[in-house]
Amino acid sequence: MSSEIVQENNQANSEHETYYVPDSSRLPILTAIGLGVTLFGASHWLVGSSVWGFTGPQIFLAGCLFFAAVLASWWNTVIKENMAGLPSDQLKRSYVWGMGWFIFSEVMFFFIFFFVLAYVRIYSLDWLAEDPLWEGFSAEWPLMQTPDQAVNGDGAKFKGPDAIIDPWHLPLLNTILLLASSFTVHIAHNAIKAGKRGLFNAWLGATIVLGIAFLFFQVEEYIEAYQDLGLTLESGIYGTTFFMLTGFHGAHVTMGTIMLLIQLLRSVFGNHFKKDDHFGFEAASWYWHFVDVVWVCLFIFVYIL
Amino acid sequence: MAHGPAKGIRRWLYTTNHKDIGSLYLWFSFAMFILGGAFAMIIRAELFQPGMQLVDPEFFNQMTTMHGLVMVFGAIMPAFVGLANWMIPMMIGAPDMALPRMNNLSFWLLPPAFLMLAATLFTEGGAPQAGWTFYAPLSTTYANPLTATIFIFAVHTMGASSIMGSINIIATILNMRAPGMSYMKMPLFVWTWLITAFLLVAVMPVLAGAVTMMLMDIHGGTSFFDAAGGGDPVLFQHVFWFFGHPEVYIIILPAFGVISQIIPTFSRKPLFGYSSMVYATASIALLSFIVWAHHMFTVGMPLAGELFFMYATMLIAVPTGVKVFNWIATMFKGSISFETPMLFSLAFLVLFTIGGFTGVMLSIAPADFQYHDSYFVVAHFHYVMVAGAVFSMSAAVYYWLPKWTGRMYSEPLAQVHFWTSFVGFNLTFFPQHFVGLAGMPRRYSDYALQFADYNMVSSCGAFLYGVSQILFLVIVILTVKGGKKTTKEKTWEGAEGLEWTVPSPAPYHTFSTPPTVK
Structure with missing residues (x-):
């Protein structure tokens, strides 16, 4: 099967739509941090312990708010990209x-x-x-x-x-x-x-x-x-x-x-x-x-x- | 779209590039491999001689548990996801993964998850110590609540990472293939990953469910795994292994894919029986859903259950045998050369087959009553996990490293790595078959005197294997920093596939315009 693979030069497919690959973004890592803080807080909340003077519910709430804010911003970005017509049908x-x-x-x-x-x-x-x-x-x-x-x-x-x-x-x-x-x-x-x-x-x-x-x-x-x-x-x-x-x-x-x-x-x-x-x-x-x-x-x- | 990578640390934190994310996954998994390996070294040091020498039994239990968890979820799984990230878009002629930002999120969920898991080592209750299978009630009633809770959330986070990563891989393979790249033209590595990703999406939620039930039993007053309330501790084992058995194929199927790329290259022949390989992979995946209770033959099941799970398990030997015979037939009358990737692949073939055979032995329910929870089981699954998954990872790294870096690794050093790994691995685990059959139970920090000799051999082998992985790190760093440059598109003369049509090192963006596959 693989011997039949032939790569043609780029012009051959110029009619093909370009797949939109987004620029580097800080959203994913902020999401991960938000989720990590949320769960870290939740575990301390459940066992009733605290870290550096912050109680479990406080850490949990801070994590939740941050997480929600990042996700909202993420979806906002996706919607804006869509309104700007960036995604191809393939995306x-x-x-x-x-x-x-x-x-x-x-x-x-x-x-x-x-x-x-x-x-x-x-x-x-x-x-x-x-x-x-x-x-x-x-x-x-x-x-x-x-x-x-x-x-x-x-x-x-x-x-x-x-x-x-x-x-x-x-x-x-x-x-x-x-x-x-x-x-x-x-x-x-x-x-x-x-x-x-x-x-x-x-x-x-x-x-x-x-x-x-x-x-x-x-x-x-x-x-x-x-x-x-x-x-x-x-x-x-x-x-x-x-x-x-x-x-x-x-x-x-x-x-x-x-x-x-x-x-x-x-x-x-x-x-x-x-x-x-x-x-x-x-x-x-x-x-x-x-x-x-x-x-x-x-x-x-x-x-x- | 930016053309080159960003500068500095931001490149890695914010990247949406499948090659960057692939590298992050690979380095992260290697770090976890070293961490999990360190735990293993402590285990083998303690077991060097009978009697208690270094650690107390509670800490020993933490080491066996953390070794398993870190190796399965931190080292092997992310390593193959890293390979998938690097190779799948290049193999199917796609510009990147289907959902690049979610791809980055999948990776960045792993560090918090493993930070949480490793942090339990420093809590008052210590790390989890119920074994990597964390059976209830050891992991619920008898566990430290803080440890158990942090562990549960760490598993949730890893699960979310795996599910998102798999959805991304499925979407990429189904939607991003270059024109003409029909399903039955896809390289086998892509096929095995498509099926693996399906298994992951199917069973990671089951694991999430299992740990959620644990969480509720610990904190919510529920009685899922408590017979007093009408629940059943054995139920935990069913739920866990409903996830756990497909999980072992999640680990081994991408390894099959890697071997199916490498053996044809160094045999200079196309893969024998391509379509039967695809169907065999799919059969293994489907069978994996109906064999889970073979991990629980001794727990007390109705006879009909024992028989069903025994025969269903034996069936798996058929598609697996198809694969082994196909690899051998690929080599038949080929002009074979023995570069390091091929050496690791050949070792995989021999040692994985041994692990497969001991698996058939274990599938026989009446015989399993003898083998259960003995070192025979430990030997069996290390032949599959280490000589299977880890050897194939080493093979993959040597095979594609020139494509990734544009530099050639040192063949003599790599062969030293291979032979020390091969000898070290077999010294470690081959004697464990014998001590297991002679009755040495697993997960104990001490053992009877008659097992002393074999355990000493085993420990020496483990130290050799451990040191040889440090050599692996050195080889990779030497290659990246100062290896001999190679700009050839085809590093290996027998290599076929789209990844060998782009320059070495592979440009930051490949196939922004899709190639045509005829």
């Missing part, structure tokens, strides 16, 4: 691949939490029930009584929940909200492809409202779980899987809402999007569809089954 395809594979990595992140849920429900609870170490423990799902409780009674460190969330109230409402938001964001996408900016803004705005409503009800649900149901992060493996899965999903919905909100502001105040050039919005909408799919899995495997 735009790189952004498309980049976003696509980023979402795939997020899929794998959620996959492992669903894997844990499946492993616990299918295998390990049954094995714990057979184990003489946890005499009197029986496997059930939802797990209302932990092995700890079965052996140690009220002295147990991990106590199961008193009750669990009813899937057919708030979660059902949230399912409807989020599914609806997938449709509204799709209509917005069609609107921008047809060049109807007003319509686009309206439907994108509706999507954001639906997203915020979802988050509001999710918080309501958490308050109900903590205050009325005794369902907390610490209530055994049920509480663990429930809050970690729905919590990471909620964090992703928050991210997605912010992403869509920025696209809305770009459209309303900057008129940044064209019929055939609106990848910033498209990427955010892909992300939104992704969190929607994750929610459907959550609704089925965490709430209903």
Whole structure:
């Protein structure tokens, strides 16, 4: 194969667009410093220690603000480059691949939490029930009584929940909200492809409202779980899987809402999007569809089954 | 676009150039290689004789843990990413990586991550000591909270770096190939990296998930890995190895790619069975997702699980065998010459095959009950990681150094480096097969008297291997500073590929206008 490779002189390809390779930039290293400080602060915050008189939360907050400022400046740069027409079609395809594979990595992140849920429900609870170490423990799902409780009674460190969330109230409402938001964001996408900016803004705005409503009800649900149901992060493996899965999903919905909100502001105040050039919005909408799919899995495997 | 590199330190801090970033990765990984090597020297010094001589057992555990973590995440992985940065754009005729600024971020996340990890050595609780596999509850319930927390965030940061680096490599290969460079014309190094990057994007988030669960178990009151709350410590092993097994192929596949470039060059023949090499690489990658529990045969799994993971693991020997036979067939009737890159590649071929065979032995579940957690396992994976990944890195550096610097390394010195590495490596790890089969467990700071002789041989070999890596550094510095100039485009007469069509040293920007590949 390689013997067939022939390099021709440069003129042969002069009709080829030049790929935009940005000049050297201080943004990446500042991002890395911001993230490093944030995590360094977070670890001291979690264990309650301090460094040179600064407490964990102080270092964490300083890192966060710096990190956010650098990222904002980075995206601002990318948007400006795009408005100046620097990227070729080829670079735009790189952004498309980049976003696509980023979402795939997020899929794998959620996959492992669903894997844990499946492993616990299918295998390990049954094995714990057979184990003489946890005499009197029986496997059930939802797990209302932990092995700890079965052996140690009220002295147990991990106590199961008193009750669990009813899937057919708030979660059902949230399912409807989020599914609806997938449709509204799709209509917005069609609107921008047809060049109807007003319509686009309206439907994108509706999507954001639906997203915020979802988050509001999710918080309501958490308050109900903590205050009325005794369902907390610490209530055994049920509480663990429930809050970690729905919590990471909620964090992703928050991210997605912010992403869509920025696209809305770009459209309303900057008129940044064209019929055939609106990848910033498209990427955010892909992300939104992704969190929607994750929610459907959550609704089925965490709430209903 | 600026034409030359910026002056001074800013060139390296702010660069968006794939060659600069490649060099940063390579130097960083070498620094980590020396650090991880220093940890290994402490381990071998302690094990030189039975009884406790130099360090206390807690510190010994920190050394085995940090050696593994630093070598896997700090030395080997970044080294291959450095090669990918340097070579992939030149091999496919691209002007740079697809997303140059993110490329720089991927690199600059590594220093904070390893600063954090190394800083744990100086905390009150010391460095992590649960082994590089950090099984719960050793790494959760029984770990120092500050150490564990910093370690977890360091892993998150490395993971973010790897994911971004891999997305960049995938986007580059899928989107930046020169006109005519169809998939089945890509050099094999590019193919193996495309598949490696896919594996990285698939499993680094799983590792992030695993350490997040640890973090929540330590600080959030969750019970992922605590049976009292209904969780399961064995679950940690499943989650970890779901990442960990693809991870070992992440380490070895780019090495396969390097060897597949070098053997044809010095055999002066095209690679035998190009397309079967591509399909074999893809098969190995796919199989890597369904074999993880062969690391856990002794943990107590249902019989069906043991059987499934045993047979699935054995299947991997088939595509790997295809590769080994193809490399041998490439050399068959070739006019072979034995420059240093070829020597390292041949050593790779022989020693990696030994590591592969011991892998097949370990895959047999009933036999593994004997071998598990013994020095036999240590010998096995060092034959794959050192004689596989590290030897192929040495081969790659000698092979492409003239292209990178426009200067030739000293062949006699390099051959001394090769032979001391080869002898030192085998002295270190070959006897470990025997002590392992005789029952010496891994990760212990002391051992029974009957293992003394082999351990002394092993330690002597390790010191020889360690010193020979310092020689490697000297050779590289001598080459960069004052090596004999070579301006030939093709350093090696048998070399094929786009990287050998540009001048040596490769200009700061190559293929700003894409070449045409016929």
